[in-house]
Amino acid sequence: MLLRIAIGWHFLYEGLEKIESTHKAGKPFTAEPYLRNATGPLAPYFRGLVPDVNSLAKLDPDRRKASWREDVDRIADHYHFDQAQREKAQTELKDSEKFADIWFEDRETKENRQKYYAELKKVQTIEQNPKALSYERERAAASRKDLDADRRKLIADLDARGDALRDAVTLLATPEQREAAGPYAAPRTNLDLVNLATMWGLVVMGVCLILGLFTRLAALAGAVFLGQIYLSMPPWPGLPANPMAEGHYFIVNKNLIEMLACLALAFLPTGAWIGLDALLFGRRRRRRELARELAEAQAVREPGRAHETRSHSADTGPIPY
Secondary structure: OHHHHHHHHHHHHHHHHHHHHOOOOOOOOOOHHHHHOOOOOOHHHHHHOOOOOOOOOOOOHHHHHHHHHHHHHHHHHHHOOOHHHHHHHHHHHHHHHHHHHHHHHOHHHHHHHHHHHHHHHHHHHHHOOOOOOHHHHHHHHHHHHHHHHHHHHHHHHHHHHHHHHHHHHHOOOOHHHHHHHOOOOOOOOHHHHHHHHHHHHHHHHHHHHHHOOOHHHHHHHHHHHHHHHHHHOOOOOOOOOOOOOOOOOEOEOHHHHHHHHHHHHHOOOHHHHOOHHHHHHHHHHHHHHHHHHHHHHHHHHOHHHHHHHHHHHHOOOOOOO
16 A cells, blocks of 8 residues: 555656646646657657657748648637738738748758758668667667757757747737637647646546555556656667666666556555545445355355355456456
C-alpha cells in the first residue's frame, strides 16, 4: 500500500507541475523533446507524433504560404470579419508572402536549406538501416541534435513573421467581436493531444492510486505510460545515452523499475485492503469469497456434489477489481 501511494504521489505531483507550467510565463510543458529525440525501436512512431517534425513543410515556400492563408481565414471566420476587415487581413497576408519570397530567394538561405536537406538525408539513411553499426547510430543521434539546432535557426525568421501576421490579423477584430467570439486558438495537433493526455493522465492515475480507486486499472495504465517513456530513450547497448538522465544506466533505469512496480500493483488488490475499492466493491468481494469458502466446505462434506457446487459458485461472477 505504501508503494501504491508513493507511486501515486509521484504521478500526481508530476501531472500538477506540468499543468501549472501551462499557466506561467516561460516554457510550458511539452512532450516534444522526448518525442523528437527518441532513440529506441519506436523512435519513428514517437517522432511521427510531432507535427512536421523536420520542418519540411515550413521550409517549403508554397506550403508555408498555404499555412499562413489557412491561419488568416480561420481567424477571420472565428471573429466573423466583415468584408472590409477581410480585405485588410489579405493585405497583411500579402505583405507576409512578399517577405517569404525575399527570404526564400536569398542566396545564403538557399545554401543553408540545401545543406540541411543533405545532412537530414544522411541521418535518416542511417536511422532506417537495420544493419547500421552502433557507432554509426551514435553519430547519427549526435548529428540529429545539431540538425535540430540548424532547423530552429532556419525557421526562426519565418515563424516570427507568422506570429506577427497572426497578431496583426487578430487586432483587426473589434472589442465586440473579441468579446463575442473569445480568444482565437489554433487547431489542436497530435502533439497538443499528447500533452493533454500526459498531464491529465498523470493526475488521474495518481489520484486513483492514492485513494485506492480502480487500483489495478490505474496501476496497469501507469505501467503502460512508463513503458512508453522507457522505450523512447532506452539505455540499451548501441543506442546513445539519454542526455536528460540524472544518472548512468545500462538496460535498467528508474522508469523501468517503476514500471515493474506498477505491474506488481496491478496483480495485488491493495485497493480492496485500504481504499475506495473496498468501500465500493468490498461487499461483492466478500460475498464472492464466502461463496468460495462454502463451496470448498461443501466439497469436503459431500465429495459427490463437489463439481456441481463449484459450478454454482462460479456463476456469481468475477471479482470487480
